[in-house]
Amino acid sequence: xxxxxxxxxxxxxxxxxxxxxxxxxxxxxxxxxxxxxxxxxxxxxxxxxxxxxxxxxxxxxxxxxxxxxxxxxxxxxxxxxxxxxxxxxxxxxxxxxxxxxxxxxxxxxxxxxxxxxxxxxxx
Numbered sequence: 001x002x003x004x005x006x007x008x009x010x011x012x013x014x015x016x017x018x019x020x021x022x023x024x025x026x027x028x029x030x031x032x033x034x035x036x037x038x039x040x041x042x043x044x045x046x047x048x049x050x051x052x053x054x055x056x057x058x059x060x061x062x063x064x065x066x067x068x069x070x071x072x073x074x075x076x077x078x079x080x081x082x083x084x085x086x087x088x089x090x091x092x093x094x095x096x097x098x099x100x101x102x103x104x105x106x107x108x109x110x111x112x113x114x115x116x117x118x119x120x121x122x123x
Contacts, residue, residue, distance in 0.1 A: 008033055008071045009105050009112050015039060016075035029075045030084055032102075034061075035068040047076075047085035054091045067096040072104045072117070081105050089117055 012031045019029040023043035031041045042057040044050040061067050069092055074084035083089075083106055092099040100118035107113040 005071070005103060005114065006112055009073060009103075009114065012039070012071060012073040013075070013081055013105070013108070015041060016073050016081065017079075019043065020075060020077065020079070027077050028085060028088075030088055031073045031075070032069045033071045034066045035070050036066050038064075038066055040066075044085065044088070048087065050085070050087055054087060058091050058095050061095060067099075069096070069099050069102045072102055074104070081108050083120060089120060092117060093121070 012033060016029050016031045019031065019041050020026070023029060025045050026043035028044045028047040029041060030044065031039065033039050040057070040061065042053055044053050072084055072092070073081050074088070075081050084104060089104075092102060100116065102117040103114045104117055104120065105112060105114045
């Protein structure tokens with residue numbers, strides 16, 4: 001199972017790297033894989049104040065009935081994959097309570113480090 005997570009994160013990182021130049025004004029690009037195996041991305045020009053972009057992204061997932069997210073990679077404009085913005089994490093939990101188990105990539109070096117979303121939230 002561990003290897004499968006690493007493979008998924010490597011694939012999502014590759015997709016995030018592809019998305020960065022397509023969104024030069026983005027502060028953060030988030031790439032997710034759902035439990036159905038679909039991959040989606042959203043570019044956030046301002047990771048803290050991205051309400052419009054997040055509402056649109058989460059609305060699209062609802063329309064597709066694909067709300068359960070298994071993995072997330074947040075690629076910052078600096079090229080580093082780190083924890084997704086608080087607004088994005090909160091939105092995932094509001095989308096589906098089961099997303100507390102979503103694995104988030106937190107660091108890339110020296111190895112991939114990740115943990116479940118619910119561990120990153122207050123309370």
